Amino acid sequence: xxxxxxxxxxxxxxxxxxxxxxxxxxxxxxxxxxxxxxxxxxxxxxxxxxxxxxxxxxxxxxxxxxxxxxxxxxxxxxxxxxxxxxxxxxxxxxxxxxxxxxxxxxxxxxxxxxxxxxxxxxxxxxxxxxxxxxxxxxxxxxxxxxxxxxxxxxxxxxxxxxxxxxxxxxxxxxxxxxxxxxxxxxxxxxxxxxxxxxxxxxxxxxxxxxxxxxxxxxxxxxxxxxxxxxxxxxxxxxxxxxxxxxxxxxxxxxxxxxxxxxxxxxxxxxxxxxxxxxxxxxxxxxxxxxxxxxxxxxxxxxxxxxxxxxxxxxxxxxxxxxxxxxxxxxxxxxxxxxxxxxxxxxxxxxxxxxxxxxxxxxxxxxxxxxxxxxxxxxxxxxxxxxxxxxxxxxxxxxxxxxxxxxxxxxxxxxxxxxxxxxxxxxxxxxxxxxxxxxxxxxxxxxxxxxxxxxxxxxxxxxxxxxxxxxxxxxxxxxxxxxxxxxxxxxxxxxxx
Numbered sequence: 138x139x140x141x142x143x144x145x146x147x148x149x150x151x152x153x154x155x156x157x158x159x160x161x162x163x164x165x166x167x168x169x170x171x172x173x174x175x176x177x178x179x180x181x182x183x184x185x186x187x188x189x190x191x192x193x194x195x196x197x198x199x200x201x202x203x204x205x206x207x208x209x210x211x212x213x214x215x216x217x218x219x220x221x222x223x224x225x226x227x228x229x230x231x232x233x234x235x236x237x238x239x240x241x242x243x244x245x246x247x248x249x250x251x252x253x254x255x256x257x258x259x260x261x262x263x264x265x266x267x268x269x270x271x272x273x274x275x276x277x278x279x280x281x282x283x284x285x286x287x288x289x290x291x292x293x294x295x296x297x298x299x300x301x302x303x304x305x306x307x308x309x310x311x312x313x314x315x316x317x318x319x320x321x322x323x324x325x326x327x328x329x330x331x332x333x334x335x336x337x338x339x340x341x342x343x344x345x346x347x348x349x350x351x352x353x354x355x356x357x358x359x360x361x362x363x364x365x366x367x368x369x370x371x372x373x374x375x376x377x378x379x380x381x382x383x384x385x386x387x388x389x390x391x392x393x394x395x396x397x398x399x400x401x402x403x404x405x406x407x408x409x410x411x412x413x414x415x416x417x418x419x420x421x422x423x424x425x426x427x428x429x430x431x432x433x434x435x436x437x438x439x440x441x442x443x444x445x446x447x448x449x450x451x452x453x454x455x456x457x458x459x460x461x462x463x464x465x466x467x468x469x470x471x472x473x474x475x476x477x478x479x480x481x482x483x484x485x486x487x488x489x490x491x492x493x494x495x496x497x498x499x500x501x502x503x504x505x506x507x508x509x510x511x512x513x514x515x516x517x518x519x520x521x522x523x524x525x526x527x528x529x530x531x532x533x534x535x536x537x538x539x540x541x542x543x544x545x546x547x548x549x550x551x552x553x554x555x556x557x558x559x560x561x562x563x564x565x566x567x568x569x570x571x572x573x574x575x576x577x578x579x580x581x582x583x584x585x586x587x588x589x590x591x592x593x594x595x596x597x598x599x600x601x602x603x604x605x606x607x608x609x610x611x612x613x614x615x616x617x618x619x620x621x622x623x624x625x626x627x628x629x630x631x632x633x
Contacts, residue, residue, distance in 0.1 A: 145258075152267070153254040159271050160249065164285050167278070170525040172246070177238055177287055178536050178571035179526035183564070183584065185287035186573045187218055188225075189241050193578040195225040196240075203558030203581025206374030208589045209598050214371040216555060216581055222372055223328040223365070224289055238574050241287035249284045252295030259302030259315075260495045269498070269505045273490050276508035276517060277430060280483045285525055293333065293484040296326045301454065301491055304339045308453070316340060316350070320357050327361035331369065332468045332481075334362045335461050342457060377564075377586060401471060408470035408478075415475065420516070427479040430517060434489045434504070435462055441493060441500045451496045458492035461485070532571065535627050539575030542623035543601065546632060547577060550600075555581065560630075561599035563587045563610045568603055568628045593617070602631045 194201035204211035205218035303319035326333035337358040344350030388397035419426030445452040469478035565587030591609035622632040
C-alpha cells in the first residue's frame with residue numbers, strides 16, 4: 138500500500154522550517170554566533186545603522202523627522218538618504234511586528250525564508266534539490282552573511298526567487314494570478330533598485346504572444362522605472378561622491394549620442410579592467426571574491442544553456458537568468474564604481490543558481506559539489522574575513538547613555554526645523570558608527586566627512602555632532618561655541 142503524502146500546507150511549513158533551521162545552523166557553525174546574540178551596534182558596517190534608523194523612523198512616524206544625508210545634504214523632498222523611501226516602506230510591513238535594534242536582521246531572515254519556500258513550492262523542488270540549493274549557498278558564503286545584517290540584499294534574494302517562482306507557475310500551470318503577482322513583484326523590485334527593472338523580462342517573455350499582456354508589461358515597466366527615477370531625483374540625498382554616473386544620459390539629453398557612446402565605452406572598459414584586476418588578485422590570494430563567484434556561476438549556466446540548446450533540452454529559465462545577469466552586470470559597471478557594485482552581484486548569483494536548479498538537477502548538483510570543493514581549498518572562501526557582531530555589555534551601556542542624553546535634549550526642543558531633529562556623525566574621526574544606534578527613533582543622521590566638518594567654511598546644520606575628543610572636528614565645534622552634551626571615552630556629542 139503506497140504511503141500517504143503530506144498535505145500541501147504541511148510540506149510548505151516543513152520547507153520553511155528546514156530553510157530557517159539551515160540558515161540559523163549555518164550562522165552558528167560558520168560565524169560562531171547564534172542569531173539571538175547578534176548585536177548590530179558592534180558592527181563596523183556603517184551602512185547598516187543608516188538603514189536601521191531610517192526603518193525605525195518609518196515604522197514609528199511614517200517618515201523620519203530629521204534629515205538623512207551626507208555632508209549636511211538632504212533630499213529635495215522628504216528626509217530619506219540613499220535607496221529611500223520605497224525600500225523602507227517594504228521593510229516597514231513586517232516592522233509593525235518586529236522592533237528593536239536588530240529589526241532589520243529579523244526582516245532579512247523572514248524575506249530569505251519566504252523567498253526560498255515560495256520558490257521551492259512553485260518549482261516543486263524535492264528535498265534533494267533543496268539540499269543542493271543549501272549546499273551551494275553554504276559554499277558561496279557571502280549571500281548568507283548578508284541575511285544576518287542590516288543590508289537589503291536579502292529582500293532582493295526573495296524578490297528574484299519569487300519572480301522566478303511565479304514564472305514557473307505561469308508557464309507550467311497557466312496561472313493568471315501568478316502572472317499578475319509577478320508584475321507586482323517586478324514593479325516593487327524596480328522601485329527599490331532601478332537596475333532591477335530588468336526583471337520585467339520575465340513577465341514579458343511569458344506574454345510575448347499576448348498583445349494585451351505585452352502592453353501591460355511595457356506600461357508597468359515604464360511606470361515603475363519612471364517612478365524610481367523620480368525617487369532618485371527627489372528622495373535620495375547626495376553622496377560624498379557621485380555613486381551613480383548619469384553622464385551618458387545627460388549627453389543624450391543634450392543631443393550628443395556620439396559623446397554618450399564614447400562615455401559608455403570608456404566607463405565600461407575602465408570598469409572591466411578593474412574587475413579583471415580584482416579577480417586576478419582574489420584568485421592569487423585564494424581569498425574568494427564576489428566577481429569571481431559571479432563569473433564562475435555565469436560560465437556554468439551559460440555552458441549548460443549552450444549544451445541544452447544543442448540537445449534540445451529545456452533552457453527557458455537559464456536563458457532568462459543569463460540575459461538578466463549580463464544586463465544587470467553591465468548596468469552596474471556603467472552606473473557604479475566597481476567596488477560598490479560587487480556586492481550587488483550576489484543577487485544575480487542566487488538567480489543563476491535557482492534557474493539552473495529549476496531546469497537541470499544534475500548540473501546544479503555538480504555545481505554545488507564543485508563550489509564546496511572550491512570553498513574548502515580556499516578559492517571561494519567568501520566567509521573569510523567576516524564575523525557576526527556579538528553582544529557586548531559595555532557597548533550596550535554606551536548606546537543607552539547616548540540615547541538618554543539625546544532624548545533629554547530633544548524633550549526641550551520646540552522647533553519644527555528637521556535639522557533640530559538631526560545628528561551628524563564625523564565620518565573618519567575615531568568614533569564608532571555603532572553608537573548611532575543610540576540616536577532616538579525618528580531623528581535623522583548625517584554622515585559628514587571629518588574633513589568637511591573640520592573646515593570652518595562648511596556649514597553645519599545638524600543640531601548634534603558625534604565626534605571624538607581632541608579631533609579637528611571637536612576643535613572646530615568648540616571654537617564655534619558648541620556645547621558638550623555628552624562625553625565618554627568612546628565619543629563626544631556636541632550640541633549647537
